[in-house]
Amino acid sequence: xxxxxxxxxxxxxxxxxxxxxxxxxxxxxxxxxxxxxxxxxxxxxxxxxxxxxxxxxxxxxxxxxxxxxxxxxxxxxxxxxxxxxxxxxxxxxxxxxxxxxxxxxxxxxxxxxxxxxxxxxxxxxxxxxxxxxxxxxxxxxxxxxxxxxxxxxxxxxxxxxxxxxxxxxxxxxxxxxxxxxxxxxxxxxxxxxxxxxxxxxxxxxxxxxxxxxxxxxxxxxxxxxxxxxxxxxxxxxxxxxxxxxxxxxxxxxxxxxxxxxxxxxxxxxxxxxxxxxxxxxxxxxxxxxxxxxxxxxxxxxxxxxxxxxxxxxxxxxxxxxxxxxxxxxxxxxxxxxxxxxxxxxxxxxxxxxxxxxxxxxxxxxxxxxxxxxxxxxxxxxxxxxxxxxxxxxxxxxxxxxxxxx
Numbered sequence: 001x002x003x004x005x006x007x008x009x010x011x012x013x014x015x016x017x018x019x020x021x022x023x024x025x026x027x028x029x030x031x032x033x034x035x036x037x038x039x040x041x042x043x044x045x046x047x048x049x050x051x052x053x054x055x056x057x058x059x060x061x062x063x064x065x066x067x068x069x070x071x072x073x074x075x076x077x078x079x080x081x082x083x084x085x086x087x088x089x090x091x092x093x094x095x096x097x098x099x100x101x102x103x104x105x106x107x108x109x110x111x112x113x114x115x116x117x118x119x120x121x122x123x124x125x126x127x128x129x130x131x132x133x134x135x136x137x138x139x140x141x142x143x144x145x146x147x148x149x150x151x152x153x154x155x156x157x158x159x160x161x162x163x164x165x166x167x168x169x170x171x172x173x174x175x176x177x178x179x180x181x182x183x184x185x186x187x188x189x190x191x192x193x194x195x196x197x198x199x200x201x202x203x204x205x206x207x208x209x210x211x212x213x214x215x216x217x218x219x220x221x222x223x224x225x226x227x228x229x230x231x232x233x234x235x236x237x238x239x240x241x242x243x244x245x246x247x248x249x250x251x252x253x254x255x256x257x258x259x260x261x262x263x264x265x266x267x268x269x270x271x272x273x274x275x276x277x278x279x280x281x282x283x284x285x286x287x288x289x290x291x292x293x294x295x296x297x298x299x300x301x302x303x304x305x306x307x308x309x310x311x312x313x314x315x316x317x318x319x320x321x322x323x324x325x326x327x328x329x330x331x332x333x334x335x336x337x338x339x340x341x342x343x344x345x346x347x348x349x350x351x352x353x354x355x356x357x358x359x360x361x362x363x364x365x366x367x368x369x370x371x372x373x374x375x376x377x378x379x380x381x382x383x384x385x386x387x388x389x390x391x392x393x394x395x396x397x398x399x400x401x402x403x404x405x
Contacts, residue, residue: 004127006176008134010070010111013077013169014050014104015135017162018043019142024155031155034090042090042097044347049101050108051343057106058113058336059194062187062329066114067179073106074170081163085156100162105343107169109335116324116331117180124325125270129262129317133255144244185329197333207334209382210323213274213315215341216375220285220368221312222346227353227364228305235361236298246302250309258313270318274379277318281311282372289365301361308368315375345371 021028029039053073061069080100087093115127149158187193201207232238232246257277264273287304290296324334349371353364 004115004130006172007111007114007127008130009169009172010107011131011134012107012138013074013162013166014053014101014107016138016142016145017081017100017104018046018050020146020149020162021155021158023147023150024158028093028155032087032090032093038090038094041094045094045098046101046104047343047347047350049098049103050105051101051340051347053102053105054109054336054339054343055105056102056336058109058332058334058339059187059197061110061113061181061332062197063190063194065179065181065183065186066110066117066332067173067177070106070110070173070177071170073103073110074166074173077103077106078163078166078170081159081166085159085163105339108339109332112320112324112335112338113332114180116328116335122267125317125321126262128320129259131320132258132261132313132316135254135258135316137251137255181332187329187333194333197330198337201327201330201334201337204326205382207323207326209378210319211338211341212378212382213278213375214319214323214338215345216371216378217278217281217312217315217319218342219345219349220281220308220371220375222350223353223364223367223371224305224308226350227361230354231301231361231364232298236301238298246305249302250306253306253310254313256313257310258316261314262317270322271379274315274318274322277311277314277316278372278376278379279311280314281308282369282376284308284311285365285368285372288361289369292360292362292365308372311372 025039025043028034028042029036032039057069057073077100080096080103083096084093084100087096111131112128115124115131119127146158149161153161187197228247228250229243232243238246257280261273261277264276284304284307287300287307291301291304320338323338324331327334349367352367355363
């Protein structure tokens with residue numbers, strides 16, 4: 001069995017690629033002679049790659065095993081990070097960033113699927129809680145580490161650092177990551193079977209509800225990540241240090257709530273914990289909307305952002321468990337759909353907060369309120385109903401007290 005810490009590490013190198021180099025984005029734009037909007041496509045390309053990479057890697061890992069797919073993904077990550085470092089044009093950099101995102105998505109889906117392979121019951125819920133904590137930590141470490149590295153190297157050096165980090169992860173995987181999916185538990189049948197697996201999952205109301213819920217919740221989170229800097233620095237005049245402090249506070253809330261949610265869902269109820277998190281995020285979104293309609297003091301906005309981020313984190317462990325627990329043989333495929341919807345809807349929501357410019361909070365409030373409301377509807381209409389057994393698929397439920405309130 002791989003150490004839980006190693007599985008958690010696999011989830012970091014993809015998302016951290018999103019924001020490690022952001023402090024150097026202006027210098028990158030000038031160095032390559034690119035327009036700002038074109039240079040920003042390097043971020044979009046990585047985000048799209050992260051979503052699609054999970055969609056591809058999950059079914060492949062269900063068929064061929066977790067270890068081989070992971071190793072291919074990490075090798076590709078190292079190679080494309082190095083290519084990013086030497087890219088002579090912004091067009092090549094955009095393409096390399098897309099493939100880097102594809103490779104980074106492999107780590108996310110393999111960590112979730114391998115966790116489903118080796119953990120059950122309460123241990124599985126706790127593991128997904130730790131995944132949420134690590135995601136919050138990556139959100140803190142990425143920009144801070146990128147800012148520190150930017151003082152001693154240029155943007156190319158940041159990609160060299162990512163390549164070196166990927167190489168270290170590759171060594172760790174080679175040494176300490178055994179295969180977690182035995183051959184007799186793998187799927188067969190090629191692309192036709194993969195299509196049937198997708199249909200099985202998409203016919204499960206609980207699975208679809210949990211996935212859509214997380215997609216909309218992460219849409220609210222990505223909107224927050226995209227718009228918070230304009231709100232706090234542009235509207236309320238926070239210094240970069242003040243913004244970093246506020247961002248760190250919200251990320252700390254994300255980590256703490258992710259950890260506590262894993263514990264609460266284990267001892268209480270998956271749907272109950274999910275409902276509490278959705279309500280908390282809703283309060284934060286409403287606070288942002290009110291702040292966009294009526295001038296509010298800074299502390300109201302910061303508390304609203306904290307509630308929003310903490311609510312998303314609270315829902316992540318129970319929703320991930322609801323989505324993945326029922327199909328141990330399809331854990332990779334289920335994880336890939338979950339990850340793709342999370343990052344896909346997040347990528348759609350992120351630019352919406354800037355449609356009215358950077359002088360108002362109202363778009364951020366509107367986007368987050370709508371996203372959280374849709375998440376609540378998805379859960380109430382779909383995931384809150386009993387799960388029906390899918391024909392031809394061996395499905396395992398958690399203890400009824402954990403799955404259904």
